[in-house]
Amino acid sequence: MSTLSIQDVELNGANLGADNPLPAFRVAGHSPSPVKFDESVPAEARKYLGFGCDTGVLPYSIQDGYDRDVRPRKFRVAILENEILRAMFLLDLGGRMWSLIHKPTNREMLFRNPVFQPANLAIRNAWFSGGVEWNIGLHGHTPLTCAPLFAGRVDGPNGEPILRMWEWERIRRVPYQMDFSLPSGSPWLFVRVRIVNPNDESVPMYWWSNIAVPETPTTRVLAPADHAYNFGYTGAMTRLAVPGDSDNTYPVHARGSSDFFYDIPRDQIPWITALDENGSGLIQASSNNLRGRKLFLWGMGAGGRRWQQFLNTAGNNYVEIQAGLAQTQYECLPMPAKAEWSWVEAYGLMQADAQHVHSHDWKLARDEVESHLVALKSELAHRDEALRSIQDRSPAELLHRGSGWGALERKRGATFPTGMIFDDESLGGEQSPWLHLIDKGVLPESDPDQRPGAWMIGPDWQKLLKESLPRKGGDHWLSHLHLGVMAYETGDARSAEAHWATSVTERRNAWAFRNLAVLASHRGDRALAAKWWSEAYALQPDVLPLAIENAEGMLQAGWADQVLTFIESLPASMRTYGRIRMIEARAAVATDDLDRAERILAGDLVVPDLREGEVGLTDNWYALQEKKLARSRGTSVTDEIRKEVRKNFPPPKHLDFRMAADDSL
Numbered sequence: 282m283s284t285l286s287i288q289d290v291e292l293n294g295a296n297l298g299a300d301n302p303l304p305a306f307r308v309a310g311h312s313p314s315p316v317k318f319d320e321s322v323p324a325e326a327r328k329y330l331g332f333g334c335d336t337g338v339l340p341y342s343i344q345d346g347y348d349r350d351v352r353p354r355k356f357r358v359a360i361l362e363n364e365i366l367r368a369m370f371l372l373d374l375g376g377r378m379w380s381l382i383h384k385p386t387n388r389e390m391l392f393r394n395p396v397f398q399p400a401n402l403a404i405r406n407a408w409f410s411g412g413v414e415w416n417i418g419l420h421g422h423t424p425l426t427c428a429p430l431f432a433g434r435v436d437g438p439n440g441e442p443i444l445r446m447w448e449w450e451r452i453r454r455v456p457y458q459m460d461f462s463l464p465s466g467s468p469w470l471f472v473r474v475r476i477v478n479p480n481d482e483s484v485p486m487y488w489w490s491n492i493a494v495p496e497t498p499t500t501r502v503l504a505p506a507d508h509a510y511n512f513g514y515t516g517a518m519t520r521l522a523v524p525g526d527s528d529n530t531y532p533v534h535a536r537g538s539s540d541f542f543y544d545i546p547r548d549q550i551p552w553i554t555a556l557d558e559n560g561s562g563l564i565q566a567s568s569n570n571l572r573g574r575k576l577f578l579w580g581m582g583a584g585g586r587r588w589q590q591f592l593n594t595a596g597n598n599y600v601e602i603q604a605g606l607a608q609t610q611y612e613c614l615p616m617p618a619k620a621e622w623s624w625v626e627a628y629g630l631m632q633a634d635a636q637h638v639h640s641h642d643w644k645l646a647r648d649e650v651e652s653h654l655v656a657l658k659s660e661l662a663h664r665d666e667a668l669r670s671i672q673d674r675s676p677a678e679l680l681h682r683g684s685g686w687g688a689l690e691r692k693r694g695a696t697f698p699t700g701m702i703f704d705d706e707s708l709g710g711e712q713s714p715w716l717h718l719i720d721k722g723v724l725p726e727s728d729p730d731q732r733p734g735a736w737m738i739g740p741d742w743q744k745l746l747k748e749s750l751p752r753k754g755g756d757h758w759l760s761h762l763h764l765g766v767m768a769y770e771t772g773d774a775r776s777a778e779a780h781w782a783t784s785v786t787e788r789r790n791a792w793a794f795r796n797l798a799v800l801a802s803h804r805g806d807r808a809l810a811a812k813w814w815s816e817a818y819a820l821q822p823d824v825l826p827l828a829i830e831n832a833e834g835m836l837q838a839g840w841a842d843q844v845l846t847f848i849e850s851l852p853a854s855m856r857t858y859g860r861i862r863m864i865e866a867r868a869a870v871a872t873d874d875l876d877r878a879e880r881i882l883a884g885d886l887v888v889p890d891l892r893e894g895e896v897g898l899t900d901n902w903y904a905l906q907e908k909k910l911a912r913s914r915g916t917s918v919t920d921e922i923r924k925e926v927r928k929n930f931p932p933p934k935h936l937d938f939r940m941a942a943d944d945s946l
Contacts, residue, residue: 283363283463285434285442287680290369294354294397297407297427298346301826302732303795304766307337308803316611317517322510326520326544326608333485333613334420339770340451340736341424344407345826345890347399351594356397357681359432361444363463366470366629371412372681375423376430376446376459378413381470381563383630390563390630392493392599399427400592402893410592410599413628414491417476418453420610422491425450431683431702433676437462438667445676447701449687453484454739455616456687456701460668468629469660473668474571475623477698478616485613489573489605490626492553492565496598499558501530501639502576503650505551506543509576510609513539514894515941518611520544524643532578532600538585538940541576542609550658553602554650560635564650565604566657568624568665573605583931584939588893591938623672625665627657673700685712692719693741711735718745723755724763729790730821733759736766743767758788765796774800791820795827798834811838828855832864841871859888863897870904875912878905883933891938898936906930 316330358379359370369380374397381390394411402408403422416423425448435443447458455478462471478484494500509529512518514537524530529541545551553574554564578600579585589598604626607614616622637649679702687703689712697703708716714734718724724746727734746764749755765780778800784793798813814834818827828851835844848856848865855861862881869878882902891898906926907918916922931937 282465283361283441285444286360287372287432288358288360289355290358291353292356292397293351293395294356295351295399296348296354297344297399298348301343301345301406302824303343303792303826303830304736305338305343306769306796306799306803307335319517319519321520322518323520326510329607329612329614330518330609331612332615333487334611336419336452336485337770338404338424339766340738341405342736343826344399344403344405344427345401347407347889349398349887349889351396351398354397359444359680361442361461361463361470363465363467365466365468366463368461368463368470370432370444370446370461372432372446373429374409375426375428376415376432377411377426378628379411381413381628386630388561388630390494390628392495392597394493394593394599395597396594398592398594399889400893401890401895403427406890411493413493415459415474416489416491417457417487418450418455419485419487420613424452429681429683431679431707432681433702434678434680435460435671435674435676435700438670439464441465443668443671445700448683449690449703451686453478453486454480454690455484455486456697456703458672458698458701460672462664462668469627469657470629471625471627471661471664471668473623473625473665473672475621475672475698476616478618478620479695479697481618483615483617486606486616486622487610487613488571489575489603489610490565490571492563492602492604492628493599494555494563494602495557496532496578496600497557498533499639500532500555500562500600501646502532502553502555502600502602503530503638503646504543504545504553504574504576505549505647505651506545506574507643508544510542510544511539512542512609512611513537513941518609530643532576533581535578535580537580537582538588539578539580540610543574543576544608545572545574547572550654550661551604552650552654553604554631555600555602556631556633556635556638556650558635558639560631560633560638560649562631563602563628564631564654565602565626565628566654566661567604567626568661570622571604571606571624571626573603573607573609575601575603575605575610577601577603580940582939583934583937584941587934587937588940591891623665623669625661625668627661627664671700673698675699675702679704682707685709688712689715689719692716715742718749723749723752724760726754726757726759729758729788729792733762733790733792737763738767738770743771758784758790758793761787762790762793762796765793769796769800774803789820791817791824791827794820795830798830802834802837807834807838811835811840825855825858829858829860829864832861832868836864836868836871841868844868845872845874859886860890862886863888863901866905867897867901870901870908873908875905875909879909882936886935894940896939899932899939902932902936903927903930 552566769777
């Protein structure tokens with residue numbers, strides 16, 4: 282029989298910490314560079330490349346308050362199991378499926394990270410490796426990956442418990458739900474995903490189920506495709522053969538980090554699997570409308586290996602096999618107004634003939650896996666029909682609450698499918714000022730010494746806030762601060778600047794000064810930006826993100842000496858923070874204080890929030906070595922010295938996070 286339970290489980294984990302109080306802005310009027318591709322990529326695959334990928338983070342806050350202090354901590358989990366499978370889900374962390382165990386063999390089929398260790402890889406910064414992550418809405422790791430989801434028990438068609446998780450995604454303004462089904466005696470865990478677009482306009486939509494599985498020297502990844510679109514974090518996307526001359530189906534053959542998006546025929550059941558030397562491992566299959574399949578690997582370079590160790594301190598390696606709506610991850614698909622999309626995924630153990638799986642005959646290897654999936658196509662259709670019949674059934678029991686943003690939208694007049702309950706009890710402090718705006722017609726003023734609260738964007742909220750200004754108690758510094766944020770997010774820099782200038786005139790506040798600094802920086806006026814950041818920090822000297830931005834702003838303005846003086850004035854708790862020490866090393870190199878820079882870079886420097894793809898540590902190491910070598914020879918840094926340094930002075934392993942093969946080997 283199938284059972285569903287909720288437990289508090291102790292896992293080793295770091296502290297997620299508080300959210301950053303500063304809004305994360307896009308550069309007004311600028312879009313990211315389009316995805317590059319060569320002539321090998323056909324027109325059909327190019328159609329939506331880059332579509333929907335210019336979205337910012339707002340209204341979400343940045344999650345960068347985490348540390349690397351791993352210790353036993355309690356996590357709220359849902360456990361769904363039958364006689365064959367046992368699945369565990371982290372309800373406070375995006376509903377991630379953290380573990381999937383095949384009970385007859387006691388085999389963990391996923392890469393289950395032994396630690397919860399956030400790092401800067403997601404849309405909101407904080408991300409952690411392991412398990413199955415459910416990514417919705419926009420390009421990248423979902424804003425909800427380190428956030429709670431609603432969860433409830435729904436009575437299934439045959440009385441079995443269905444685990445339902447749901448939330449409101451604030452950027453695309455869509456609700457979504459996932460119904461997990463584990464029928465009695467089934468070797469497959471099924472999940473039916475449902476996305477509803479309640480808007481009157483089309484929205485770009487994205488979904489990728491990100492599945493981490495163990496990487497071993499013999500792991501082979503198989504999918505029903507003869508070609509893949511490859512992106513290696515440098516250059517352009519190309520279309521290449523699978524398995525190819527170097528046999529790209531074995532992750533250990535890759536030098537640098539790389540994506541392989543498989544070109545699966547439309548009439549083929551999409552699936553992907555990672556099998557070991559015995560032909561055994563996890564397989565994921567789905568309905569045809571979840572077409573995309575991908576292999577991501579860190580590669581064998583020094584940077585990729587360092588990332589593996591950084592994300593899980595035990596040093597266990599993994600790769601990701603993923604499933605998505607689009608052909609690649611560098612695109613969204615247009616979801617029509619009032620549309621509803623759904624599909625069914627299946628997760629289970631594949632046990633295939635190892636000799637066939639590892640054959641040089643690629644068709645033989647694929648056919649071997651296919652031979653074990655004959656009955657699955659009809660089973661997927663059956664599960665889809667069964668779960669569709671209960672998709673609007675209200676949960677019999679609410680097991681866990683997510684955010685209050687869905688309830689706030691309901692208060693504003695939004696309607697949701699009856700199967701997704703956004704109740705008043707989910708409303709909290711973040712929603713309180715905005716609920717006051719709905720109920721009383723004005724946003725309540727607060728003390729500017731306090732953090733300004735949660736951000737809100739969108740034309741409906743902007744209209745409500747603008748209409749509040751003429752009302753009694755509506756025109757104040759905080760209203761203008763928020764109106765500036767809303768305006769800048771739409772690309773209206775002139776209005777944003779006017780609102781922030783009004784905000785600091787009405788009440789001097791760090792938050793509007795800081796936003797003016799960002800605006801000046803985006804315009805290229807680095808001296809003015811540094812001035813405004815200094816004003817902001819002076820008003821809020823206890824806010825670490827402001828200290829970081831102030832130091833970075835001075836460095837960008839060319840005031841490296843002032844950066845070092847500023848850092849020396851910081852309290853120890855800030856000065857020893859990894860990002861601050863990284864900036865200090867850059868300033869030390871810029872001012873030729875090479876011994877100071879060497880002490881930092883060659884020491885125990887750890888930057889908890891180092892961004893995926895960020896190479897500032899290695900760049901600064903090379904800059905240091907170039908100046909040292911030039912000084913020893915009584916000359917200036919030349920191209921010859923730069924080449925010599927890159928050949929003979931490799932960065933220490935603890936600094937090397939480079940993902941491209943050409944840089945990291």
